[in-house]
Every structure is written in structure tokens, then in C-alpha cells.
Amino acid sequence: MAGIFSSLNAAASALQTHSRSVQQTGKNIANVNTEGYTRQRLVTGSISSSNGEYKVESGALVALGAQQSRDIFIDRQIVNEIAYLETLETQDFRLRQALANLGDSINRTGEAQFVDDLTESGGGLRGSIDSFFNSFQALASRPNDATTRQVLFQSAEALVDNFRRVDSRFEIMQSELDAQLSVELDSFNQRLAELDQINREISRLEVGQPGAALDLRDQRQLKLEELAEYALIDSKEVPGSNGQIVVNIRSEDGDFVPLIQPGAGVQELYFDQDSGAFRVLGAGTTLDIESGRLPAVAEVRDVYVADIRADLDRLANAVATQVNEVYYQAFVPAGIDPAVPEASFFQMPTPPPSVSGVPSEVTAGSIALYSEPSDPLTVTDFTPLTATSLRTSVTEFKGANDLALLIADIGGQTVAELGGIKMSEFSTRMLTELGQEIEEIQNRKSVQEDVKAILEERRGEIGGVSMDEEVSNLVQYQRAFQASSRYFNVLSEMLETMINSMGR
Amino acid sequence: MRVPSNAYAESLTQQLGKLNFQQVNLQKQLSSGQRVTESFEDPAAVGRALNSASEKTRIQIQERNLNRAELVAEFSGATLEQLKVLVDKATIDANQTDGLTSSEDFRARALQTNQQIEQALRVANAQISGDYLFAGANTSEVPFVAVRYEAGDTMVDAQGRPVYALGDAIPTTDVDPADITFVNSAGELVDAETGEATTEPPTLAPIPAGTAYVIEWNAPNSGVLKNGVDYSDALSGGLPYGEVTVATGPAGDFVSQVDRIAVADDFIGMVSHIEYTGTVDPDQDVRFRVGEGSSIAPFSRGQVNLEYLNFFNDLVALRDAYSQELLSNANPDVEFDSGSKTVEELTGEFSDHQQTVLLGIVEFGSLLQGIDVTSRINESRFNELERLSARELDIDVAQTIMNLNRAQVAYEGALRSGSSVMQLSLIDFI
Numbered sequence: 001m002a003g004i005f006s007s008l009n010a011a012a013s014a015l016q017t018h019s020r021s022v023q024q025t026g027k028n029i030a031n032v033n034t035e036g037y038t039r040q041r042l043v044t045g046s047i048s049s050s051n052g053e054y055k056v057e058s059g060a061l062v063a064l065g066a067q068q069s070r071d072i073f074i075d076r077q078i079v080n081e082i083a084y085l086e087t088l089e090t091q092d093f094r095l096r097q098a099l100a101n102l103g104d105s106i107n108r109t110g111e112a113q114f115v116d117d118l119t120e121s122g123g124g125l126r127g128s129i130d131s132f133f134n135s136f137q138a139l140a141s142r143p144n145d146a147t148t149r150q151v152l153f154q155s156a157e158a159l160v161d162n163f164r165r166v167d168s169r170f171e172i173m174q175s176e177l178d179a180q181l182s183v184e185l186d187s188f189n190q191r192l193a194e195l196d197q198i199n200r201e202i203s204r205l206e207v208g209q210p211g212a213a214l215d216l217r218d219q220r221q222l223k224l225e226e227l228a229e230y231a232l233i234d235s236k237e238v239p240g241s242n243g244q245i246v247v248n249i250r251s252e253d254g255d256f257v258p259l260i261q262p263g264a265g266v267q268e269l270y271f272d273q274d275s276g277a278f279r280v281l282g283a284g285t286t287l288d289i290e291s292g293r294l295p296a297v298a299e300v301r302d303v304y305v306a307d308i309r310a311d312l313d314r315l316a317n318a319v320a321t322q323v324n325e326v327y328y329q330a331f332v333p334a335g336i337d338p339a340v341p342e343a344s345f346f347q348m349p350t351p352p353p354s355v356s357g358v359p360s361e362v363t364a365g366s367i368a369l370y371s372e373p374s375d376p377l378t379v380t381d382f383t384p385l386t387a388t389s390l391r392t393s394v395t396e397f398k399g400a401n402d403l404a405l406l407i408a409d410i411g412g413q414t415v416a417e418l419g420g421i422k423m424s425e426f427s428t429r430m431l432t433e434l435g436q437e438i439e440e441i442q443n444r445k446s447v448q449e450d451v452k453a454i455l456e457e458r459r460g461e462i463g464g465v466s467m468d469e470e471v472s473n474l475v476q477y478q479r480a481f482q483a484s485s486r487y488f489n490v491l492s493e494m495l496e497t498m499i500n501s502m503g504r
Numbered sequence: 505m506r507v508p509s510n511a512y513a514e515s516l517t518q519q520l521g522k523l524n525f526q527q528v529n530l531q532k533q534l535s536s537g538q539r540v541t542e543s544f545e546d547p548a549a550v551g552r553a554l555n556s557a558s559e560k561t562r563i564q565i566q567e568r569n570l571n572r573a574e575l576v577a578e579f580s581g582a583t584l585e586q587l588k589v590l591v592d593k594a595t596i597d598a599n600q601t602d603g604l605t606s607s608e609d610f611r612a613r614a615l616q617t618n619q620q621i622e623q624a625l626r627v628a629n630a631q632i633s634g635d636y637l638f639a640g641a642n643t644s645e646v647p648f649v650a651v652r653y654e655a656g657d658t659m660v661d662a663q664g665r666p667v668y669a670l671g672d673a674i675p676t677t678d679v680d681p682a683d684i685t686f687v688n689s690a691g692e693l694v695d696a697e698t699g700e701a702t703t704e705p706p707t708l709a710p711i712p713a714g715t716a717y718v719i720e721w722n723a724p725n726s727g728v729l730k731n732g733v734d735y736s737d738a739l740s741g742g743l744p745y746g747e748v749t750v751a752t753g754p755a756g757d758f759v760s761q762v763d764r765i766a767v768a769d770d771f772i773g774m775v776s777h778i779e780y781t782g783t784v785d786p787d788q789d790v791r792f793r794v795g796e797g798s799s800i801a802p803f804s805r806g807q808v809n810l811e812y813l814n815f816f817n818d819l820v821a822l823r824d825a826y827s828q829e830l831l832s833n834a835n836p837d838v839e840f841d842s843g844s845k846t847v848e849e850l851t852g853e854f855s856d857h858q859q860t861v862l863l864g865i866v867e868f869g870s871l872l873q874g875i876d877v878t879s880r881i882n883e884s885r886f887n888e889l890e891r892l893s894a895r896e897l898d899i900d901v902a903q904t905i906m907n908l909n910r911a912q913v914a915y916e917g918a919l920r921s922g923s924s925v926m927q928l929s930l931i932d933f934i
């Protein structure tokens with residue numbers, strides 16, 4: 001018979017192991033809703049001891065350690081998908097803000113249903129442009145009517161105001177994006193430092209016990225996923241570094257630039273305004289961050305918003321130039337008969353190109369109604385634009401409308417500088433192109449959310465806590481504990497029998 | 505397959521979120537009547553609908569222009585109807601001169617015609633919303649301006665040219681053209697063609713001795729000299745009638761008698777002639793945009809207005825013709841050449857004026873018909889665009905309500921099934 005004390009030890013060890021299993025199950029149950037928690041399982045095994053000459057081995061159940069149910073490939077894939085999803089979410093949010101900035105709502109309730117209804121042109125740029133040229137149409141039929149002239153003047157003011165307001169919104173948006181980029185970079189670098197700290201602690205805890213720092217590994221994975229929200233990173237465990245990982249980011253050459261290296265600490269990320277590129281502090285390499293919030297913010301600011309502002313400038317310039325080409329009246333100084341004051345519709349840095357040969361420079365932010373001479377040094381007499389000074393004809397006849405008609409017709413003409421489409425169509429195209437971009441992003445986002453959901457579901461299947469399973473395990477461990485307990489009692493009774501029979 | 509416990513909650517939350525989003529969207533659609541409110545919901549449809557909306561506002565403005573054009577045309581037509589009454593009356597009067605025998609008869613007819621002139625002026629200077637109907641593009645100024653006789657004036661013809669009492673001057677020797685000079689009212693020697701001061705005598709044909717020599721400054725350009733020598737080229741170069749007097753040479757040989765006639769008291773305050781201040785050039789006619797690529801000129805054309813001016817001045821001429829008798833009685837020794845037409849000559853003119861006014865009425869009638877057709881085309885285009893917008897953007901109410909109902913049922917189902925599944929676990933059975 002094997003040593004009864006050895007058996008007692010084995011029973012006690014089993015009881016202890018089952019107890020730890022119950023404890024482990026309890027931990028799983030407790031963390032059922034903890035974000036990033038991966039279920040853990042106590043790995044048990046028997047340790048053998050030989051006894052006597054027959055070398056009969058008695059296995060005692062012991063806890064060999066805890067293990068996580070984790071699939072590192074799914075984890076890596078999720079990091080990638082998070083980065084991409086975050087790109088799309090940032091673009092979606094910001095481009096919808098850009099769309100709102102354009103200010104063209106689609107409101108059918110305010111739209112005229114019948115030809116005799118009140119005219120509603122809408123409040124956006126397109127509406128302003130329509131309203132402006134339609135006012136000229138109306139003025140052409142009533143050149144002397146003070147109210148119609150006032151309406152036109154107001155619609156011109158509204159157009160100028162709209163251009164400036166929309167441009168100002170985008171200017172503010174660009175500043176906001178500057179600030180966001182700066183804040184996001186700080187957050188990214190902060191999280192990088194936190195990740196480095198976790199990495200070091202894992203290394204400290206796993207000296208001689210590879211894979212022992214399970215909860216810290218959960219936290220590290222969470223931190224990697226947080227970082228991926230900012231920028232797509234690559235990570236892998238470095239062999240022989242006690243579980244530490246290296247975190248890399250891709251350069252424009254396709255190489256990896258380390259952000260965290262075991263023993264080397266953190267290399268922070270920054271945005272180089274001069275080159276318009278992300279770089280790693282201390283390393284001159286230009287980065288090519290494929291996805292994440294950081295590149296998305298930079299792209300929205302430097303590509304989308306910049307393009308929209310450039311389009312706005314083109315449109316404002318086209319409106320001002322085309323109208324002035326028709327409306328502009330060159331200055332003829334006093335002394336030359338007849339002397340003519342300079343008159344223009346929109347304020348331009350120079351007379352229209354057809355007159356001066358100098359390209360105009362009107363932008364959405366600078367467009368204004370004519371109020372001062374184009375060149376104060378040479379133009380000494382001018383007629384600022386007002387409702388009353390508004391000219392409707394090149395002749396002196398007040399009822400003539402040739403000028404008004406020509407300007408009204410501009411609204412219906414295609415403009416080469418705008419790609420051969422009409423001005424209001426260009427404004428609509430800005431809106432629909434942005435809409436198409438958002439629609440595409442939202443479609444991709446929807447697919448991406450599904451992909452991420454599938455991956456997370458798969459990860460949940462592997463590492464998530466199932467109450468049913470844990471309760472079932474709990475019963476199982478309880479039964480095992482009871483059985484081991486019973487075994488212990490039997491051994492105890494045997495020992496008692498032996499002790500009592502001694503000395504009789 | 506393992507199912508983690510929080511999968512229920514996550515899945516339920518996700519599902520409820522999607523259903524909520526659907527319900528919010530559908531509710532928004534029902535409350536706004538639109539299936540699309542943002543361009544990213546259907547960019548192509550939004551693009552088409554916005555372009556339609558722009559087109560619709562353009563049509564609305566064109567329709568407003570059309571309404572104004574209709575008003576102008578109706579007013580103009582109605583004005584011409586009144587003018588027609590006047591031209592008919594004048595034509596009848598001009599044709600009925602047989603009964604006029606005494607000076608008083610002529611005086612009465614002259615006064616009656618004078619009233620018609622005043623009436624014609626009032627009618628022809630009709631306005632709509634401050635714009636004169638018969639002024640071409642110069643709609644802010646009175647188009648037909650009456651020039652009236654004042655005390656001290658000399659008589660003019662219906663074209664505003666001075667009326668002269670003519671005398672014949674018969675040179676005893678040949679007159680060297682170099683001796684004929686043109687002198688302006690300031691007494692300066694002027695060039696016959698330019699009217700500018702000169703030292704060079706004009707080049708004119710010689711006037712043979714014994715030829716009656718009459719210079720008609722007030723005559724039309726076609727006959728400056730009646731004795732067979734035509735100086736119209738010389739005189740049409742810019743010298744206005746009445747501003748040049750003639751001195752002939754050699755001195756003492758002959759003097760042309762070109763005396764102006766002082767206006768009679770009866771004529772003071774009367775219209776001497778009528779001037780037109782409006783535009784004439786067809787390029788300056790005011791046009792309104794009333795449809796895609798189409799425009800109309802609702803105001804009376806400048807060229808036609810000139811014809812109405814002729815009618816008014818012929819009315820003046822008619823009055824003056826009636827007065828001719830009175831004028832001759834007052835100056836029995838003077839031969840008058842007023843340049844005015846006789847009543848007989850004017851009879852034919854008035855028939856033409858009748859035609860002009862009638863054509864004007866017909867023209868405005870046609871214009872109104874055209875306006876009606878254009879208006880219907882505009883309305884039809886507008887309605888088509890409205891239908892297009894509705895098709896692109898508006899909801900099908902029944903279908904949307906059904907969709908909302910379906911989303912609500914699904915939401916309720918998700919809540920019920922979720923709560924019952926989440927309530928249960930193995931723990932409840934141990």
C-alpha cells in the first residue's frame with residue numbers, strides 16, 4: 001500500500017486545486033462583462049512520486065498555472081479592422097459636418113409646388129446663386145422698380161455673405177481639425193507610454209513564468225486596440241524578452257519604424273506641418289499611416305476640406321469674374337470727354353481679365369460688392385454698388401435692360417473654369433460629390449462594422465465568458481471537490497482504524 | 505459553438521440600435537414627407553432634384569416676367585384701342601371738309617382737332633407701374649413731348665421747322681456760286697456741309713440770270729432749291745433748318761425774303777409740334793426672358809412709336825391745315841410755305857395711320873396669345889419638374905407607414921425575446 005500520508009497529501013492537493021478551479025471560475029463569472037477580459041482556465045496536472053521498490057506512482061493533482069483562450073491572429077486582425085473602422089467613422093463624422101457647412105438643405109416642404117407659388121430658392125450657396133441670377137431676370141422686366149432693385153441688391157449681398165460664411169465655417173473647421181490632430185497625437189503618445197509601462201510590467205512578472213501575466217496581457221491588448229483607433233500599428237512578441245512586444249508603424253518606404261521596443265522605450269509620433277506628414281520623434285522618416293483617426297483627420301483637413309475650399313474659391317471667382325466681365329465700366333478721367341466713373345459689381349483686386357489682362361483673385365473669403373476703386377492711385381472717380389446705382393443697361397436709357405439680361409443669362413450658361421457646367425450646377429455638384437463620398441464611406445463603414453462584429457463574435461466564442469459553461473464547470477469542480485473530500489475522509493478513517501488498532 | 509454570455513446583451517443592443525435607427529429614419533420621413541433629407545442618402549437623386557429645384561425657380565421668375573409682359577401688352581393694346589378711336593375720328597373729319605366754308609367752320613374744326621391732339625398725347629403717354637408704354641427703352645421719360653407756342657414765338661410746321669413767308673428774288677446777272685454764302689444765326693460764315701465756321705465759300709452750281717430763286721429752308725431735304733438746282737447735298741450735311749440765313753451776293757443784286765411769321769394769339773398754348781424722346785433702334789427694345797431660350801418684347805417697338813409720332817404730328821398738321829385759311833386771311837400779301845400738308849394730302853396719311861394703329865392692336869393681340877401659350881408651356885415644364893422632384897425625393901406614405909410598423913414590431917420582438925433569453929441561464933436551474 002502506498003504511503004497513506006502521501007495519499008492524504010494528494011487528497012489535500014486535489015482539494016486545493018479544485019478550490020482554485022472554483023476560484024478561477026468565480027473570476028471568470030465576475031469578469032463576464034469586463035471589457036477586454038479573456039476567460040481563463042486553470043491548467044491542472046498530476047505530479048508523481050515513487051514509493052518503495054515497486055515504484056508505484058501516486059499522482060497528486062496540482063494547479064500548473066492559468067491559461068487564456070486567446071487567438072493572437074484574431075487579435076491582430078481586430079486591431080487592423082479597428083484602425084480602418086476608425087478612419088471611416090472619423091471621415092463620416094467630419095464629412096457630414098462639411099456637408100452641413102455647405103448649408104444646402106433638401107427641404108421639399110418649403111419648395112414651390114405650383115408655378116404661381118412663392119419662390120423659394122433655399123438658403124445654401126446653390127439657392128443664393130439661383131436667387132442672384134433670378135433677381136436679374138426679374139430686374140430685367142422692371143429696371144426702374146425700386147423694390148426689384150432692392151431685392152436684387154439684397155440677393156447680391158446674401159450671395160456674398162453666403163460665400164463668406166460657408167468659407168468661414170470651413171476655415172473654422174480646419175482650425176478645429178488642427179486642434180483635434182494635436183489632441184489626438186497627445187492621446188496617442190500618452191497611450192503609447194501606458195502601453196510601454198504595461199509591456200515592462202509583463203516582462204517583470206513573466207520572468208521564468210512565460211505567459212503568466214494574463215490580466216496584464218488583456219490590458220495590453222486593450223491598449224493596442226485603443227492605439228489602433230488613432231493609427232494602424234503592428235505589434236509582435238519579441239522572443240526572449242519575457243513576453244514583451246515591439247510596436248511598429250509603417251513608413252512611406254514600406255519599412256517598419258518602431259514606436260515601442262523592449263529596452264528602448266517610446267518614440268513619440270508628431271505631425272510635421274512643413275511637410276504635411278507624420279513622423280516619429282528622433283527619426284526623420286516620413287510615415288505612411290494607412291488608417292486610424294490621425295490620418296483620417298489629416299486627410300479630411302488637407303484633402304477634403306482643402307478641396308472644398310478650393311472649389312468654393314473657383315465658384316466665387318467665376319461668379320465675380322463672369323458678372324464683372326459684363327458689368328465693369330472702365331474709368332475715364334475728367335478732362336476726357338465724356339468722363340466716366342469706374343463701376344463694377346464685385347470688388348476685384350484688378351479689373352476683369354478681359355479688361356486688364358491680369359488674372360483676378362477673388363476667393364470665397366474675399367468676395368465683396370464693389371465699394372472702392374480697383375486702383376485708388378489711378379481711379380479717382382467711381383460709383384459704389386448700391387440698389388440705386390445699379391446699372392441695368394450700357395445705354396443712358398433707364399428702361400433699357402440689356403445689361404440685366406446679359407447678367408441674368410450668365411446663370412444659365414456653362415462656365416469653362418468650372419468644368420463646363422453652370423454655376424448653380426457646380427454648387428449642386430459640390431454637394432452631391434460630398435454626398436457620394438459620404439455614402440461610399442458609410443457603405444464601407446457598414447461592411448467594416450460587420451467585419452469587426454464577426455471578428456469580435458469569433459473572439460467572444462473563443463475567449464468570452466459563458467455563464468452556462470462557467471456554472472457547469474462550477475458544478476463539475478464542486479463535485480470533484482466533494483469526491484476528493486470523500487477520498488480524504490476515507491483515508492482519514494483508514495488512518496483512524498490503523499491508529500486505533502495499534503496498542504490493543 | 506460557444507456563446508459568451510455578454511453576446512446576448514451586445515447582440516440585443518446592436519439590434520435594438522439598428523431598429524431604433526430605422527424607426528427614427530422612418531418617422532423623420534413621415535413627418536417631412538421626404539425619403540431623402542441629406543445628399544448622402546441618395547446623391548444622384550438629390551443632384552437631379554436640386555437641379556430641378558433651380559430650374560423651377562427660374563421658371564417661376566420667367567412666369568412672373570410673363571405676367572408683367574401680359575400686363576404691359578394688355579395695357580398697350582387697350583391704349584391703342586383708344587388711339588384707334590382718335591385716328592378713326594380724324595380720318596372721318598379729314599374726309600368731310602365739303603361742309604366747311606367759312607373761317608369759323610375751319611376755326612371750329614381746328615379747335616376740335618386740337619382737342620384730339622391733347623387727347624392723343626394723354627393716351628400715348630400712358631404708364632404702367634411708372635414705365636411709359638410707348639417709349640421704347642427710355643421708359644422713365646415722357647415719350648411724346650408737346651412743344652407749345654408761347655407769346656413771341658414764330659410759327660413752325662408739324663415737324664418743328666420754321667414757317668416762312670417766301671419772297672422771290674430774281675438775279676439780273678448770273679450768280680457766281682462762290683458769291684452764295686451760308687451764314688449762321690451768329691452772323692458767322694459757315695460751311696454748308698458741316699455747319700462749322702469757315703472762310704471757304706461753298707461749291708454750288710451757278711444760278712442763271714433771270715431764274716426765279718427761292719430758297720426753302722423749311723422744306724424737306726429733297727428740294728432745297730426749286731429752280732432745278734438741287735442743293736440738298738450741301739444742306740443735308742448737318743445744318744439744321746432755321747438756323748442758317750442766307751445772304752446772297754453780289755450785294756444789292758437780290759435779297760431772298762425769308763421772314764418768319766409771328767405766332768397768332770389763338771395759337772399760344774397750343775401744341776406746335778410733338779417730339780419723341782423714346783428709343784428707336786430695334787436693338788434697344790426691352791425684352792423679357794419668359795422661357796428657356798425665349799424672350800419677348802412687350803413694349804411697343806421704337807420704330808412703331810415713330811409712326812404713332814407721325815400720326816400725332818399729322819393731327820397737328822391737320823389742325824394747321826384747317827388754320828391755313830385763318831393764317832392767309834391775316835397775311836393776305838404773303839405766300840406761305842409752311843411745309844405742312846393740305847387736308848387732302850393728310851386724308852391719305854390718316855388712312856395709313858389707321859392701318860398702323862390697327863396693326864399695333866393686332867400685334868399686341870398676337871403677343872398676348874403667344875404669352876398664353878408660353879405660360880402654359882412654363883406651367884407644364886414646372887409641373888413636370890415638380891413630378892420629377894416628387895419621384896426622386898418624396899415618400900410613398902403607405903409604404904413608409906408599413907415599414908415603420910414592421911420596424912416597430914421587430915423592435916418589440918427584439919425587446920421581448922432579448923429580455924426572456926437574458927433572464928435565463930443555467931444558474932436558474934441549479
